Amino acid sequence: METLLEIKDLSKSFDLHNLGKHIRAVSNVDIQIKEGEFVGITGKSGSGKSTILKCIYGTYRIQQGSIWYHSKKFGPINLAEATERELLYLRKHEIGYVSQFLNVMPRTTARQLVKQAILEMGDDHDLAEKETEKILAHFELDEELWDSYPTTFSGGEKLRLNIARAMVKKPRLLLLDEPTASLDHDSKLKVKLLIEQLMKEGTTMLGIFHDLEFMNHLCNQEYNMQNGIFSHSTSFTNS
Numbered sequence: 109m110e111t112l113l114e115i116k117d118l119s120k121s122f123d124l125h126n127l128g129k130h131i132r133a134v135s136n137v138d139i140q141i142k143e144g145e146f147v148g149i150t151g152k153s154g155s156g157k158s159t160i161l162k163c164i165y166g167t168y169r170i171q172q173g174s175i176w177y178h179s180k181k182f183g184p185i186n187l188a189e190a191t192e193r194e195l196l197y198l199r200k201h202e203i204g205y206v207s208q209f210l211n212v213m214p215r216t217t218a219r220q221l222v223k224q225a226i227l228e229m230g231d232d233h234d235l236a237e238k239e240t241e242k243i244l245a246h247f248e249l250d251e252e253l254w255d256s257y258p259t260t261f262s263g264g265e266k267l268r269l270n271i272a273r274a275m276v277k278k279p280r281l282l283l284l285d286e287p288t289a290s291l292d293h294d295s296k297l298k299v300k301l302l303i304e305q306l307m308k309e310g311t312t313m314l315g316i317f318h319d320l321e322f323m324n325h326l327c328n329q330e331y332n333m334q335n336g337i338f339s340h341s342t343s344f345t346n347s
């Protein structure tokens with residue numbers, strides 16, 4: 109299997125100028141993910157897990173290290189040095205991200221949000237509409253909510269919509285930031301089911317999970333974070 113993502117010696121810190129503070133979020137992180145793998149990140153709150161995903165997605169630019177991603181369009185590309193244009197393309201077509209906290213666009217309905225995500229990839233309207241309804245139904249989002257604004261949704265409803273929007277694109281690489289944290293057991297199972305399905309279709313996953321055990325038989329490798337320091341604690345051989 110080919111390596112899809114290789115993070116080498118990544119460090120990220122924040123300068124809080126107004127407070128005169130320097131915060132080291134993560135240091136010397138190395139991660140290697142092969143095509144088709146499911147890799148889990150665990151670790152306590154504040155240890156830098158979300159920061160890593162944001163560095164990969166290009167939300168944060170890093171001070172040190174490299175993030176090599178094997179793009180379908182660009183070939184090997186160092187995301188740490190990619191241009192905004194390249195990052196935008198990759199977010200539209202190749203790399204998906206489910207954030208830990210949903211921030212939705214105001215005045216966009218649930219249906220529009222998901223449909224937009226599909227249309228970005230160049231599918232036609234009829235297909236996009238069908239796929240949208242299929243995935244909203246999969247996550248059992250009440251039909252009455254489909255044409256409402258998500259700002260008023262409950263936490264779990266927002267989360268399910270957020271996951272639906274990212275998964276419907278069937279990205280090559282999907283970054284998941286605690287996608288099941290605040291969901292009930294039934295909704296968690298639905299997320300897991302879709303993760304399994306996407307993996308069968310070739311999506312590679314990097315996810316932060318509080319309860320990695322729940323995802324256990326899917327997981328190929330686990331990285332554990334302790335205060336910004338990484339250890340590659342487990343390697344599974346189940347696929």
Ligand SMILES: Nc1ncnc2c1ncn2[C@@H]1O[C@H](COP(=O)(O)OP(=O)(O)OP(=O)(O)O)[C@@H](O)[C@H]1O
Binds near residue numbers: 153154158
């Ligand atoms: N934009 C930012 N500005 C300043 N500090 C930040 C920023 N983002 C993260 N940090 C700091 O970096 C550290 C790691 O944060 P991060 O969100 O990555 O932790 P986490 O492991 O995801 O925690 P949790 O499990 O609670 O989500 C924290 O000390 C946090 O305060």
Ligand SMILES: [Mg+2]
Binds near residue numbers: 159
């Ligand atoms: Mg986090």
